[in-house]
Amino acid sequence: MLRVTDLEKSFDGFKAVAGANLHVAPSEVVAVIGPNGAGKTTLFHLITGQLAPDRGQILFKGEPIAGLAPHKVCRRGIGRSYQVVNVFDRLTVLDNVRIAVLAREGRTWNLLRPASGMCRDETVNILESAGLAGKAGRICATLSHGDRKVLEIAIALGSRPELLILDEPTAGMSPEETAATLKLMQRLSQEMGLTLLFCEHDMEMVFSIADRIMVMQQGRTIIQDTPEKVRADKRVREAYLGGGDTCSA
Amino acid sequence: MKAQSAGIRKTGAAAGALTGFLLLALVLPRFYLYLLSLILATGLLATSLNLVLGFGGMYQFHHSVFYGVGAYCLALILTRSGLPAWIGYLAAPLAASVLGLVMGLLTVRLSKLYFGMLQISLGSLVWAIVYRWYSFTGGDDGIHGIPVPELIGTSTGAYVFAVLVTAASLAVMYCIVSSPFGMTFAGIRDNPERCRAVGIDVTAHQLAGQVLAAFFAGVAGTLFVTVEGSVFPDMMFWTLSLEILIMCLLGGWFTFFGPMLGAAIIVMLRTVVGIYTEYWTLVLGLVLILLIFFLPEGVLGILQKGRQAGGKDAAGN
Amino acid sequence: MDSGGITVAALMQQVLVGLSRTTILFIVSSGLSLVLGVLRIPNVAHGSLYMIGAFVTYSVASFFGQTTAGFIIALAVAPLVVAAVSLVLERGLLCHLYDREHLMLLLFTFAFTLVFGDLVKMIWGSDYRSLSAPAIVQGSFDLGGFPFPRYSLFLLVMGPLVALGLWLLTNKTKIGKIARAAAVDREMVDAIGIDVSKVFAAVFVIGCYLAGLGGALVAPTQNITQGMDHTIIIEAFLIVIIGGLGNIWGALLGAAIFGLTDAIGILIWPQFAIVFPYTAVVIVLLIRPRGLLKAIW
Numbered sequence: 001m002l003r004v005t006d007l008e009k010s011f012d013g014f015k016a017v018a019g020a021n022l023h024v025a026p027s028e029v030v031a032v033i034g035p036n037g038a039g040k041t042t043l044f045h046l047i048t049g050q051l052a053p054d055r056g057q058i059l060f061k062g063e064p065i066a067g068l069a070p071h072k073v074c075r076r077g078i079g080r081s082y083q084v085v086n087v088f089d090r091l092t093v094l095d096n097v098r099i100a101v102l103a104r105e106g107r108t109w110n111l112l113r114p115a116s117g118m119c120r121d122e123t124v125n126i127l128e129s130a131g132l133a134g135k136a137g138r139i140c141a142t143l144s145h146g147d148r149k150v151l152e153i154a155i156a157l158g159s160r161p162e163l164l165i166l167d168e169p170t171a172g173m174s175p176e177e178t179a180a181t182l183k184l185m186q187r188l189s190q191e192m193g194l195t196l197l198f199c200e201h202d203m204e205m206v207f208s209i210a211d212r213i214m215v216m217q218q219g220r221t222i223i224q225d226t227p228e229k230v231r232a233d234k235r236v237r238e239a240y241l242g243g244g245d246t247c248s249a
Numbered sequence: 250m251k252a253q254s255a256g257i258r259k260t261g262a263a264a265g266a267l268t269g270f271l272l273l274a275l276v277l278p279r280f281y282l283y284l285l286s287l288i289l290a291t292g293l294l295a296t297s298l299n300l301v302l303g304f305g306g307m308y309q310f311h312h313s314v315f316y317g318v319g320a321y322c323l324a325l326i327l328t329r330s331g332l333p334a335w336i337g338y339l340a341a342p343l344a345a346s347v348l349g350l351v352m353g354l355l356t357v358r359l360s361k362l363y364f365g366m367l368q369i370s371l372g373s374l375v376w377a378i379v380y381r382w383y384s385f386t387g388g389d390d391g392i393h394g395i396p397v398p399e400l401i402g403t404s405t406g407a408y409v410f411a412v413l414v415t416a417a418s419l420a421v422m423y424c425i426v427s428s429p430f431g432m433t434f435a436g437i438r439d440n441p442e443r444c445r446a447v448g449i450d451v452t453a454h455q456l457a458g459q460v461l462a463a464f465f466a467g468v469a470g471t472l473f474v475t476v477e478g479s480v481f482p483d484m485m486f487w488t489l490s491l492e493i494l495i496m497c498l499l500g501g502w503f504t505f506f507g508p509m510l511g512a513a514i515i516v517m518l519r520t521v522v523g524i525y526t527e528y529w530t531l532v533l534g535l536v537l538i539l540l541i542f543f544l545p546e547g548v549l550g551i552l553q554k555g556r557q558a559g560g561k562d563a564a565g566n
Numbered sequence: 567m568d569s570g571g572i573t574v575a576a577l578m579q580q581v582l583v584g585l586s587r588t589t590i591l592f593i594v595s596s597g598l599s600l601v602l603g604v605l606r607i608p609n610v611a612h613g614s615l616y617m618i619g620a621f622v623t624y625s626v627a628s629f630f631g632q633t634t635a636g637f638i639i640a641l642a643v644a645p646l647v648v649a650a651v652s653l654v655l656e657r658g659l660l661c662h663l664y665d666r667e668h669l670m671l672l673l674f675t676f677a678f679t680l681v682f683g684d685l686v687k688m689i690w691g692s693d694y695r696s697l698s699a700p701a702i703v704q705g706s707f708d709l710g711g712f713p714f715p716r717y718s719l720f721l722l723v724m725g726p727l728v729a730l731g732l733w734l735l736t737n738k739t740k741i742g743k744i745a746r747a748a749a750v751d752r753e754m755v756d757a758i759g760i761d762v763s764k765v766f767a768a769v770f771v772i773g774c775y776l777a778g779l780g781g782a783l784v785a786p787t788q789n790i791t792q793g794m795d796h797t798i799i800i801e802a803f804l805i806v807i808i809g810g811l812g813n814i815w816g817a818l819l820g821a822a823i824f825g826l827t828d829a830i831g832i833l834i835w836p837q838f839a840i841v842f843p844y845t846a847v848v849i850v851l852l853i854r855p856r857g858l859l860k861a862i863w
Contacts, residue, residue, distance in 0.1 A: 048446060074448035082446075088439040090503065091432070099436045100447040108433040108449060109457075112421075114256075115429040159447050308669060355848070359855050362608065362668055366807045367851050373800055374844040381838055488796060491610075491676045498673060528688065534680030541663070541674050 001026045001195055002047070002078075002163055007056035007066075008219075009046055016042040018219035020056070024163065024197050029189050030224075031206045032199040034216035040199040041083055043216070044167050048080050049073040060163070074103075079161030081152035083168045087140050094136040096151055098123045100158025123158070130154040130184060146177035153184065164188065166198035170205060178205065185209060207231070263420070270412045274405050282408040283476065288516045289415040290472035295496040295508035296422060297465035302494070303502030304426055305458045306438025308365035310490060311372030314352075315463040317485025319345040319470025321379065324392045324480045334398045342467035348375070349463025353456045369487055380482045391481030395474055407475050418468050419509075425461065426505055434458055495537050501547025510549060576833060579712040584829025585822070586718035589725030590784045592821035595802040596732055596814050597776025603812020604749040604769045607660070608668060610675040612777050613799025614682035619648045619781025620790045621686060624695045627785075634700035641782050648778025649771050656770045661763060679795060692792055699786035717786060724783060728776070732814050735772070745769050749812060801843070808850040810857030819858055823850065 004022040008015065017039040024030045032040050045051040047058055049070040058066040065073055088096050101119040102108050127133045130150050135143065143151065149169065156164055169185065170178040182205055188194045189209075200206050206213060207227045214224035215236050222235050230236055274282065298312040322344040326337035356367045379386045386392070396402075401410040425431050433454055437444050441451050474480060483489065492515070493508075500511030515533070522532050544551060598612045622644040623637075630636025655678065663674060698704065699717040706713035736742035744765050748755040756762050780798075788794075805824050809816025824843045831842030850858060 050442070050446075069450075070442075070445035071448045071450050074446060080446055082443070086440060086443050088436050088443065090439050091435060095432060095435075099432060099444070099449075102429045102433065103444075103448045107429045108454065110429045112424045112428055114424070114427045115432045116427065118429060155443070155447060310672075355852065363807065363855060366803055367848075367855075369800060370804050370807075370844060370847045370851070373804075374841065374848065377840040377844060378838070381840060383837075486796070487800060488679075491673065494669075494673060495676075528684040530680040531684035534677040534684070537673060537677035537680070538659070541666075541670055541677070545666075545670065 001061060003059045005057045007046060008054045009042055009051060010054060015219050017046065019221065020216065021221045022214050022224065024195060027193050027195055029196045029209055029211045031210035031213045032216060033206055033213060038216040039219040040216055041167055044080065044165055048078060048165060074159055077162040078165060079156035079159040080165040081156045081167060081169060083171060085148045085152060087148060087151055087155060089141040091140055093132055093138050093140055093151060094123060096140055097126050097154050097158045100155050104159050126154050126157050131180065146173050149173060150181065163195045163197060168200055169198060170200065170202055182209060267416050271409060274408050279404045282404045284520060286408045286411040286476040288513045289411040290469050290476055291516055292509035292512035293415050293418055293472060294466055294469035295493045295512045296419065297462045297469060298493050299497045299502055299508040300422060301458050301462040302497055304431060304438065305434045305455065307455060308361045310365035311369045311487055312466055312493060313489040314372035314375050314485045315345040315349055315466035316470045318348050319467025320474050320480045320484055321386060323471045323474045324395050327395050328392055338471050341471045342464045345467025345470065346460045346464040349460045353459035357452050357455045357459065373487060376482060376485045379485065389482055391479060393479040395478050397475050397478055401475055410475055411472050414468060414472060418465055422465060423505060499540055499547055501550030504549040504553060507547050507549040575712050579714060580829040580833045581826065582714055582718060584826040586721040587829060588821045588825030589721040590780050591801060591805055591825050592725055592818050593728050593776050594780035594798055595805040595821055596817040597773035598802045599806045599812055599814060599817045601770055601773035602806060604745045605766050607675065608672045610672060610799055611678035611682060612802060613795035614679045615648045615652060615774050615777040616781040616798050617686060617795040618682060619644045619778030620785045621690050622647050623782040623785040624697045624790050627697055632698060634702055637700035644782040645775045645778035649775040652774030653771050656767050683795060687792060694789040694791040696789050697785045721783060729818060736814065741765060741768055804847045808847050808857055810859035811861040813859045813861060816857055816859035
């Protein structure tokens with residue numbers, strides 16, 4: 001479904017991504033791990049069009065998407081959430097998700113009909129599956145950090161993506177919230193058949209959910225394989241797991 | 250159903266307010282009708298600015314240029330062409346929105362402060378042309394004694410016209426703000442990056458917003474011509490643009506009616522202060538300083554917040 | 567007046583006039599750029615401080631009977647008066663607002679444009695004032711058949727001096743280095759234990775001093791009037807933007823573009839001379855939306 005080959009991106013001479021390779025098959029759950037500064041977020045930015053790569057190829061469903069504007073990437077079927085909470089602060093929770101639904105249906109150019117009645121069912125459904133239905137009327141800025149992180153995912157779902165990219169979905173969450181998010185991700189993958197690509201510092205969570213894991217270091221892909229093989233890989237142990245670096249999150 | 254009854258209530262209130270304003274034409278003396286007309290024109294201008302400023306989060310630093318272009322367009326058609334007046338009234342907002350489109354094409358891809366600055370430079374260019382082109386625009390004298398159609402040429406006629414046009418414009422803008430487009434616009438204000446990530450073409454929406462705002466600024470310009478019977482280049486000088494920004498701030502720029510309220514306060518204050526002193530801008534400056542320190546959300550913004558905090562957490566529609 | 571006969575000499579003369587105008591524009595806009603770059607405040611009141619500088623220069627020079635010594639004293643005093651005003655403004659009010667967004671800061675400084683505008687009207691009245699250049703730089707010398715004012719030559723000397731001074735200040739002094747670091751990463755400077763707030767105050771005052779200096783230098787070349795604040799501030803903003811926000815050399819380049827297109831425009835099409843610099847700005851920004859030289863942010 002998604003294939004990234006030899007991707008490169010540098011900022012002022014610093015190579016943030018220097019040869020990343022990634023393959024995601026339909027309805028797979030793929031995790032990207034690596035120490036801080038390994039280039040994970042940059043890689044995601046490159047895939048979703050926030051940044052344009054200097055070199056390399058990104059194929060989505062067989063078509064090249066590298067360098068496409070973010071909104072076009074989204075319309076191709078890639079949704080994403082952000083590491084730092086990135087929501088619409090002055091809008092209600094309901095409207096946060098509704099914007100994404102309206103955008104997907106191409107209704108944002110409707111100028112005269114009130115939006116309050118539109119796409120209500122689908123929006124409420126998404127909020128229910130994310131466990132936010134009870135807070136639909138709250139102004140987003142008043143939510144707890146955990147709820148805002150979940151809302152991140154809910155907004156991404158509003159685009160009804162085929163591939164959902166999550167950038168550290170549980171960062172800063174309490175253990176209970178992390179567990180709930182993990183369940184949500186499992187449900188998305190198993191019940192809705194979504195393809196998931198995520199990065200995360202919580203190794204326990206990564207190894208419990210990912211079908212395959214890609215390891216990055218200094219912008220480069222070291223390996224992409226099943227959790228068992230990754231765990232056993234010598235290079236990974238040296239570069240990352242063995243170094244006691246896991247607490248850096 | 251709840252939403253529906255709220256809608257009916259809103260429509261009822263709007264109709265009531267409209268009737269009330271029209272009835273004022275029968276009782277108020279001429280000066281007050283003039284003052285109210287001026288408030289409506291200025292308020293409409295401020296509301297159109299707020300469409301992109303408060304609801305769209307765009308740094309629209311030079312909005313009055315659209316107001317001025319609308320006004321000049323009407324004035325020139327009325328004084329220099331044999332065309333019927335209604336063509337002037339239609340052409341003015343269109344001319345303003347064409348300018349909005351052209352300026353928007355050049356500016357919307359820039360980030361906030363750069364957007365605002367390039368807009369000021371383009372607007373100043375327009376102002377400079379109007380200011381210097383004596384033979385066509387009357388230069389710094391402007392154009393006076395514009396022959397407004399008789400029906401709306403009297404102070405009562407102008408007032409009724411201003412009320413009707415303002416009401417219609419506000420109704421349309423209200424629809425826009427609560428439409429999916431308006432919601433998208435608010436989303437772009439809060440977080441353009443996220444909007445792109447959910448598939449919204451931010452630039453195109455901002456461009457459209459710019460054109461719409463310019464259109465209604467042009468409408469406000471025609472009201473000014475109708476009420477005052479004259480135009481002058483100061484109407485599109487950048488200081489006026491910042492003054493209407495103050496109106497939005499004063500009324501509350503995250504509210505729909507805030508800018509209208511702000512315009513009313515400022516215009517009335519100017520009239521009252523003008524009786525006692527020639528130093529009006531000093532007063533305005535002091536008001537603005539106090540506002541920024543103590544009331545950054547504006548009058549309506551504070552009221553709304555108070556209601557939200559005090560009352561029940563009125564659930565999501 | 568007919569554009570058919572633009573002679574080389576006339577062109578040369580206008581270029582020199584444009585360059586001396588550039589000096590004023592550079593001095594004013596480098597101050598604005600400094601404040602924008604380091605404090606991130608679009609200081610609309612900068613133009614008012616320039617106007618105050620010009621009026622104070624007039625008053626001080628007149629107090630000494632418009633003599634050469636009087637002018638030199640005025641040139642020294644007026645920018646200091648402006649700097650003192652700006653220090654009060656910054657410590658008293660502005661420093662409480664640094665966490666607000668640009669729009670609020672812009673409006674806040676605009677409030678002072680309004681207040682200063684009326685204060686100047688109260689103190690100096692609404693008539694325009696004029697000040698003749700001091701005797702040693704009065705009159706003009708011959709330039710291939712055209713008279714070239716000596717005062718313009720004086721300005722042409724002042725410009726590079728100020729540029730050099732600014733360069734030394736930002737590159738060779740401690741405060742300059744801290745200020746440049748703070749422009750890039752404020753929190754970092756805060757974290758290593760430097761009181762950023764004081765640095766900001768200093769930068770703001772220096773920036774405003776330059777506005778005052780510009781006003782003092784411009785005083786003998788034109789009528790000193792209400793409204794000169796409105797014109798200069800827009801020009802200065804545009805210069806800063808086309809040069810590259812916060813970049814001193816950008817301000818110099820932008821000022822040159824603005825001053826020269828203006829001067830040559832007068833030669834080509836006097837009535838619409840004002841259109842030339844604005845058009846130049848638009849063209850520059852279309853080609854390089856973030857300015858010609860590297861912007862600080």
